[in-house]
Amino acid sequence: MAEIPIRFANLGCAEIARKLSRAVILSPNSTLYAVGSRSLDKAKKFAAENGFPPSAKIYGSYEAVLDDPDVDVVYMPLPTSLHLKWAVLAAEKKKHLLLEKPAALNVGELDQIIGACEANGVQYMDGTLFMHHPRTAKMEEFISDSQRFGQLKTMHSFFSFTADDNYLKNNIRVKPDLDSLGALGDIGWYCIRGILWAANYELPKTVTAFRGPVLNGAGVILACGSSLLWEDGKTATFYCSFFSNLTMDLTVVGTKGTLHINDFANPRDEITSSFSAASETQFKDLLTGWVPLPSQHEMTIDLPQDACMVREFSRLVKSIKEDGSKPECKWPNISRKTQLVMDAVKESIEKGFQSIQIEAY
Incomplete structure (x- = not known):
């Protein structure tokens, strides 16, 4: 049947x-x-x-x-x-x-x-x-491997694209009555999710927005960033913007390894994608290069994400x-x-870039 x-x-x-x-x-x-x-x-x-x-x-x-x-x-x-x-x-x-x-x-x-x-x-x-791309599961295998990656120490995510004048004037993402979270809610959501994914969804202790966010005349965020701090000393930063060239970077660094991905939210090719992983990398003699070089991991999937x-x-x-x-x-x-982290970033901006403590429940 x-x-x-x-x-x-x-x-x-x-x-x-x-x-x-x-x-x-x-x-x-x-x-x-x-x-x-x-x-x-x-x-x-x-x-x-x-x-x-x-x-x-x-x-x-x-x-x-x-x-x-x-x-x-x-x-x-x-x-x-x-x-x-x-x-x-x-x-x-x-x-x-x-x-x-x-x-x-x-x-x-x-x-x-x-x-x-x-x-x-x-x-x-x-x-x-x-979250549903098989590449994400493959990257998780690497950062969960204590022998190759070690202990998680820091993360950075960046998502931007250059919005045209029509977008900045008429898109729902810039209208306070429709999507008042602007860039933070749109592409910042991906940045925060990427960081939480790398941290195995452990919430940070505090969130502190960067100074200098860009807001439109209606007070909607068009560009902003933040730092995040965990109880055990892990750190993260992210930045999202409607004013920079299309970029979707996620970097995850451990005591032994580093993960790099340059299209984490939306792969450049929906069938074939890749990421870079480095483990126990050091300088060559006389600082003439790196050894071993980061490895490129490419995969082909049957369905787009x-x-x-x-x-x-x-x-x-x-x-x-x-x-x-x-x-x-x-x-x-x-x-x-x-949503909790995104709320904390917004609150930090509104309170003059104070550090906001995350309350899980």
């Missing part, structure tokens, strides 16, 4: 939803079932341009999507200011929730979303794609639907930790 695919519905027609729609098509255990927008014409156009099957349901409201009993998963790429209302309602309608990042405006809102998912037995996951995410989410939903499994708590926990 053929496997019944998990039925996805898009709640909204944002640009990023085009990528997710393709991922659902590529994933072997999912199908595009429905799309809803506040405009029926917009929903029809989106479905026609993004590979939705002729049988797909097209709705002219978000409520209609959530009222459809055959929708298994709601993917939500709405502006962050709308997440709380619609994510909670989706959970109450027993829809599994794939929520675009940033997950919420603050951890209080996210707690309400996660609480609604837990109360209704539905799976929650945020849309941080690199966004389709890997959809495949994994569909697997979890299928297990809940058909086997009576409980929702996987790993994903809401990681999302909440990312």
